Amino acid sequence: xxxxxxxxxxxxxxxxxxxxxxxxxxxxxxxxxxxxxxxxxxxxxxxxxxxxxxxxxxxxxxxxxxxxxxxxxxxxxxxxxxxxxxxxxxxxxxxxxxxxxxxxxxxxxxxxxxxxxxxxxxxxxxxxxxxxxxxxxxxxxxxxxxxxxxxxxxxxxxxxxxxxxxxxxxxxxxxxxxxxxxxxxxxxxxxxxxxxxxxxxxxxxxxxxxxxxxxxxxxxxxxxxxxxxxxxxxxxxxxxxxxxxxxxxxxxxxxxxxxxxxxxxxxxxxxxxxxxxxxxxxxxxxxxxxxxxxxxxxxxxxxxxxxxxxxxxxxxxxxxxxxxxxxxxxxxxxxxxxxxxxxxxxxxxxxxxxxxxxxxxxxxxxxxxxxxxxxxxxxxxxxxxxxxxxxxxxxxxxxxxxxxxxxxxxxxxxxxxxxxxxxxxxxxxxxxxxxxxxxxxxxxxxxxxxxxxxxxxxxxxxxxxxxxxxxxxxxxxxxxxxxxxxxxxxxxxxxxxx
Amino acid sequence: xxxxxxxxxxxxxxxxxxxxxxxxxxxxxxxxxxxxxxxxxxxxxxxxxxxxxxxxxxxxxxxxxxxxxxxxxxxxxxxxxxxxxxxxxxxxxxxxxxxxxxxxxxxxxxxxxxxxxxxxxxxxxxxxxxxxxxxxxxxxxxxxxxxxxxxxxxxxxxxxxxxxxxxxxxxxxxxxxxxxxxxxxxxxxxxxxxxxxxxxxxxxxxxxxxxxxxxxxxxxxxxxxxxxxxxxxxxxxxxxxxxxxxxxxxxxxxxxxxxxxxxxxxxxxxxxxxxxxxxxxxxxxxxxxxxxxxxxxxxxxxxxxxxxxxxxxxxxxxxxxxxxxxxxxxxxxxxxxxxxxxxxxxxxxxxxxxxxxxxxxxxxxxxxxxxxxxxxxxxxxxxxxxxxxx
Numbered sequence: 001x002x003x004x005x006x007x008x009x010x011x012x013x014x015x016x017x018x019x020x021x022x023x024x025x026x027x028x029x030x031x032x033x034x035x036x037x038x039x040x041x042x043x044x045x046x047x048x049x050x051x052x053x054x055x056x057x058x059x060x061x062x063x064x065x066x067x068x069x070x071x072x073x074x075x076x077x078x079x080x081x082x083x084x085x086x087x088x089x090x091x092x093x094x095x096x097x098x099x100x101x102x103x104x105x106x107x108x109x110x111x112x113x114x115x116x117x118x119x120x121x122x123x124x125x126x127x128x129x130x131x132x133x134x135x136x137x138x139x140x141x142x143x144x145x146x147x148x149x150x151x152x153x154x155x156x157x158x159x160x161x162x163x164x165x166x167x168x169x170x171x172x173x174x175x176x177x178x179x180x181x182x183x184x185x186x187x188x189x190x191x192x193x194x195x196x197x198x199x200x201x202x203x204x205x206x207x208x209x210x211x212x213x214x215x216x217x218x219x220x221x222x223x224x225x226x227x228x229x230x231x232x233x234x235x236x237x238x239x240x241x242x243x244x245x246x247x248x249x250x251x252x253x254x255x256x257x258x259x260x261x262x263x264x265x266x267x268x269x270x271x272x273x274x275x276x277x278x279x280x281x282x283x284x285x286x287x288x289x290x291x292x293x294x295x296x297x298x299x300x301x302x303x304x305x306x307x308x309x310x311x312x313x314x315x316x317x318x319x320x321x322x323x324x325x326x327x328x329x330x331x332x333x334x335x336x337x338x339x340x341x342x343x344x345x346x347x348x349x350x351x352x353x354x355x356x357x358x359x360x361x362x363x364x365x366x367x368x369x370x371x372x373x374x375x376x377x378x379x380x381x382x383x384x385x386x387x388x389x390x391x392x393x394x395x396x397x398x399x400x401x402x403x404x405x406x407x408x409x410x411x412x413x414x415x416x417x418x419x420x421x422x423x424x425x426x427x428x429x430x431x432x433x434x435x436x437x438x439x440x441x442x443x444x445x446x447x448x449x450x451x452x453x454x455x456x457x458x459x460x461x462x463x464x465x466x467x468x469x470x471x472x473x474x475x476x477x478x479x480x481x482x483x484x485x486x487x488x489x490x491x492x493x494x495x496x497x498x
Numbered sequence: 499x500x501x502x503x504x505x506x507x508x509x510x511x512x513x514x515x516x517x518x519x520x521x522x523x524x525x526x527x528x529x530x531x532x533x534x535x536x537x538x539x540x541x542x543x544x545x546x547x548x549x550x551x552x553x554x555x556x557x558x559x560x561x562x563x564x565x566x567x568x569x570x571x572x573x574x575x576x577x578x579x580x581x582x583x584x585x586x587x588x589x590x591x592x593x594x595x596x597x598x599x600x601x602x603x604x605x606x607x608x609x610x611x612x613x614x615x616x617x618x619x620x621x622x623x624x625x626x627x628x629x630x631x632x633x634x635x636x637x638x639x640x641x642x643x644x645x646x647x648x649x650x651x652x653x654x655x656x657x658x659x660x661x662x663x664x665x666x667x668x669x670x671x672x673x674x675x676x677x678x679x680x681x682x683x684x685x686x687x688x689x690x691x692x693x694x695x696x697x698x699x700x701x702x703x704x705x706x707x708x709x710x711x712x713x714x715x716x717x718x719x720x721x722x723x724x725x726x727x728x729x730x731x732x733x734x735x736x737x738x739x740x741x742x743x744x745x746x747x748x749x750x751x752x753x754x755x756x757x758x759x760x761x762x763x764x765x766x767x768x769x770x771x772x773x774x775x776x777x778x779x780x781x782x783x784x785x786x787x788x789x790x791x792x793x794x795x796x797x798x799x800x801x802x803x804x805x806x807x808x809x810x811x812x813x814x815x816x817x818x819x820x821x822x823x824x825x826x827x828x829x830x831x832x833x834x835x836x837x838x839x840x841x842x843x844x845x846x847x848x849x850x851x852x853x854x855x856x857x858x859x860x861x862x863x864x865x866x867x868x869x870x871x872x873x874x875x876x877x878x879x880x881x882x883x884x885x886x887x888x
Contacts, residue, residue: 077851084568107570193740203834204848262725262743264835445852449594449837456748456836458661467593474590478565 029062031365038366039079040094042069045288045389046148046350049373049382050094057372063365073204076102076440083108083355091358092366097135097348098439100143101487105437109143110354115367116142122371123394128425131393134432135351144351145370147379149393151309151424152213152346155275155289156282158306160187168308169282170339172214172251175311179258179282188278188300196258198271198280201455205267208448209346209433210284214252216342216431217312218244218324221332227492228342228431229442231319235476235485239447240469241462243324244317249454249461256455264455276301284310286346287391290417294408295386303410307420309427312341334429343424344431349393384409391421398422436487438479446471562859582860594837594845595861597655597663606653613649617642620879641875664837664845664861665868670752671841672820672872675759680813682760683767690768691775701772708765716829719758723830748838751831755839758826763819767812774808775801810881814873821869842868 040047047069054065068090070078079093084106095103103109116124124132127146135146154175156168160182169175179196187194200207212228219238220228230237239245256263260274268285275283276292276299283289292298293305315324316331325331332340352370354363372378376396382388383397384407392398398421404414424430434443446468454464476484560575562582567574586595602610624630624638652669655662662670686704690697707715723745725734734742744750778801786800824843827833833840833848840848842865850858 074851077853080568080853084572086572102568105570106568195741202832203836204832260726260743261741262746264746265743265831441852441854445848445854449848452834453836456834456838458748458836458838467590471590474585 031361031368032062033064034062034361034365035064035066036092036362036366036369037066037068037090038092038094038369039075039082039090040067040069041072041075041350043389045387046094047389049147049378049385049388049390053373053378053382054369057369060372061365061368063369065369072206073444076444079103079108080106083357086357088355088357091355091362092370093353093355094147094350095144095353097144097351098433098435098443100138101435101437101439101491103353104138104143107356108353110356110358110363110367111141111143112145112354112367113142115364115371116145119371121375123376126376126394126396127374128393128395130345130425130430131349134345134348134435135393144353145367145374146349146351146393147370147373148349148351148383148390149421149425150286150345150347150349150391151421152209152284152286152344153289153420153424154282154284154308154310155293156306156308157187157278157280157301157304159304160281161306168306169311170308170337171313172217172311175282176251176254176258179255182281183258187281194279195260195274195281197255197282198259198266198274199255199263199284200266200268200271201256201264201452202267203448203452207268208443208451209344211248211252211447211451212346212431212433213284213310213344215239215245215248216310216344217340218248218315219317220342220429220431221316221327221334221340223334223428224430224432225492227488229434230485230488232489232492235481235488237469237472238317238319239465239472241465242317242322245465246461247324249451249464252451253455253461264452273298278304287417287421288386288389290386290409290413291384291388291391291407292386294413296408298386302408303413305413305417307417309341309343309420309423312336312339314339316340334427340429341427342429342431343427344433345424346433348433348435350390392418432492435491436484438475438484441475442472446475558859558862561855562863564856566853566855568853578856582856583864585857586860586864591857593661593663595663595665595864596651597666598659598661599651599654600657600660602650602654603657606657609653610646610650614646617646641871641878644871645875664840664842665864667752667838667840668821668823668842668865668868671756671759671823672817675756675763675823676813676816676820678756678760679764679767679816680809682764684771684809686764686768687771687775690772701769704768705765707762708769710762712762712825713829715758715762716826719754719761719826720830723754745831746835748835751835751839755823755827755830758830759820759823762826763816767816770808770812771805774805778804806884810884814876814881817876818869818873821865821872 038050040050047067050065050067054067057063058065075093075095076099079090079095079099080102081087082089083103100109116122122145127136128149131146131149136142136144138144154169156178161168161178164181166178166181167174169178175197181196182194183196184193186192199210201210215238216228220226226232229239259280260266263271266274271280271283272285272289272292274280275285275289276295278300289305290307294302296302312335314327316327317323318325318331327335327338327340332338334340352366352373354366354370358366373382376394379390379394380397380403382390383392383394384403397403398418401409401411401414401418404418405411409417436442450459450464450467450471453459453467454461459467563577563579565576565578565581567576585591621635621638621642625635648669652662652666654660655666690700690704694700710718721728722730725731725739725743734740745754782800782804783796786796791799822843823841824847827839827841827844828847831839833844842861846858846861846865849855849861
């Protein structure tokens with residue numbers, strides 16, 4: 001009898017222990033058995049941190065993170081059609097903030113405001129105000145968790161510029177002069193002629209953003225609120241037959257002379273590799289080049305890369321008269337040494353959005369995953385890894401050079417790189433990317449196709465400018481001109497500081 | 499009791515009558531279908547296939563007349579009439595679809611006048627023929643006008659200052675591609691119909707490209723056409739062409755797409771033509787040889803007439819298929835440089851992706867009309883003539 005009692009007691013202890021372990025595990029594993037299907041960009045950059053950090057998050061929370069990728073050109077449509085047709089194959093998306101207007105209007109995105117407010121680990125105030133407001137917030141609610149901060153910048157080879165006694169380019173004319181000087185020289189010591197400038201210009205890639213850089217300094221001079229794409233009063237497109245945009249087209253076209261012969265078919269990864277293997281003196285890119293340049297597996301130009309904000313212009317468009325006017329205190333109030341800089345927050349940065357159609361526990365898990373990626377412990381490391389595709393967006397990422405030096409930067413290179421980003425971020429004349437309904441049609445279809453036609457010689461600069469102007473007006477009229485005008489004005493009301 | 503018996507009898511009579519009617523109906527149904535139940539049994543499958551084929555056609559026709567907006571909880575469809583077509587044919591998208599027209603050069607005029615003359619002659623032959631009908635004359639008149647118009651668009655946009663749109667680019671891919679595929683396919687088939695050593699091996703080798711997915715072929719050619727890091731890079735360097743690319747120009751890029759397409763689809767032509775050649779009558783060949791015909795005469799008067807029906811069907815199938823080209827230009831060139839290699843299907847895809855579902859459906863419908871028109875003209879004009887003549 002005593003033996004049986006002992007057996008029962010042991011069994012009881014065993015069962016209680018199992019229950020306790022399960023209880024503790026359940027406490028520790030809040031998303032045990034929950035699968036989150038995330039749709040992302042087939043970079044491999046941008047998705048790399050999801051794949052690398054996913055297993056860690058799974059071990060911490062019990063959630064199962066499944067990542068599906070599609071090419072950039074298909075990401076917008078994939079999310080839109082999946083969610084609006086009720087297919088709902090995906091629970092969360094890594095997406096562009098430019099799509100917030102369309103996705104919020106279509107009811108695709110879950111409002112994350114409350115979750116962010118209750119999440120101390122995310123350290124929301126540490127995210128730079130611009131990214132907090134531009135990427136994350138739409139109509140005063142938070143819909144997207146920032147994962148990346150994006151600006152276009154110009155990268156140059158410090159060794160070549162020092163040797164030639166040149167200063168980094170301040171205007172596009174200086175950029176072209178330097179590109180012409182280095183083009184055809186052997187820049188990496190392999191005995192082959194190399195290139196002055198490498199810019200990805202393939203159609204249906206991400207190349208339509210570069211023409212915006214060439215236009216920014218000539219079209220926007222009165223601060224961020226002036227906007228780059230449309231006239232504030234009439235909503236007439238500024239990308240059209242005006243001297244500023246025509247000059248931008250011609251300057252952009254001229255860079256092709258100093259690039260590889262197949263530049264019109266090169267995508268972003270191709271030009272990155274050309275620059276990182278020492279074959280180009282200059283390139284334009286997001287912040288990725290900085291962190292990729294220290295990767296010994298991919299780069300032969302470690303510590304030889306300088307970064308500057310996007311070059312500016314000494315003349316700007318007078319929107320009232322349609323003429324170019326020289327920069328002075330009135331026409332270019334934010335000019336530095338007579339040059340109007342308008343750094344372009346191209347794309348804005350990748351962010352994570354949660355599907356409003358997902359199950360409640362999946363929404364919680366998806367939010368927790370994006371929060372985990374965003375938290376300083378993870379993101380402060382990820383932004384120093386070139387393969388991540390993520391660039392700095394937290395204030396703490398600019399404060400200390402230590403993580404950058406630990407990652408492989410020299411102190412001078414890290415200071416130069418972060419200085420260029422900070423310079424762009426703090427500019428009062430920063431250019432906001434277009435973020436209104438049908439942004440994709442304005443930029444990825446009309447601008448991309450037309451600029452590609454112009455670069456291929458199918459259209460003259462005047463024809464290209466007129467085509468963009470006409471087709472942008474057509475899209476605005478189709479969707480509703482007044483509504484688009486209002487959305488544009490609202491998008492420029494975004495605060496870039498506290 | 500009597501009432502109940504009467505009621506039961508009446509019920510039984512009713513049941514018998516119903517069974518009789520059912521039986522008659524079945525009999526009638528089978529009799530109407532030629533007395534065979536096969537057609538009736540096939541009917542559900544046919545209806546399902548018809549539904550699956552016709553339903554998307556109707557929906558896409560409706561979409562092509564509408565503007566689709568994505569709104570909370572689904573999509574909002576606004577009927578806009580022919581606005582999407584108007585935009586493509588006469589409005590802002592005309593240059594994209596049809597191209598930029600230019601003054602015709604002298605050779606251009608010669609081509610347009612020759613085609614119009616041929617069309618007039620074709621109409622004249624029909625009208626003065628014995629089997630003429632009003633409907634036949636009407637449809638031939640439409641066919642003649644459209645053919646002349648198509649030729650004028652092609653010649654005008656391919657002239658000096660012209661710029662071919664996606665429709666003309668597609669027509670180039672279709673007609674140049676299919677012609678070369680047929681020519682090479684026939685040559686290879688003629689070669690392998692001989693008793694050469696390694697015949698079986700080459701048959702399999704020649705078929706391999708057809709078994710590769712088109713996207714794979716596009717990536718393969720993307721690598722081959724890369725003059726900097728592709729396998730031919732050392733060759734280009736050795737002849738002093740370091741910074742050079744032959745796919746940067748419109749003609750080069752179109753040639754690259756065509757080479758990929760020809761490489762992929764020549765095996766299809768080859769295998770069917772080989773079967774046709776192997777099925778030709780040996781008696782006629784031997785008779786021609788005995789009569790002293792040379793090789794060219796044998797090919798022209800003995801072989802070609804025998805493979806003509808197969809060839810015409812083969813070309814028709816490939817023509818229809820070739821109009822849908824998208825994979826190779828999408829991957830190899832992205833439709834560029836500019837719009838030099840953008841086919842109609844790629845055009846529709848880019849519109850769909852924007853997302854402009856109405857515009858995309860309109861492009862697709864124009865493609866459907868073009869394919870149907872070319873196929874009908876091919877069947878009614880070329881195929882008939884060739885088969886009759888040979």
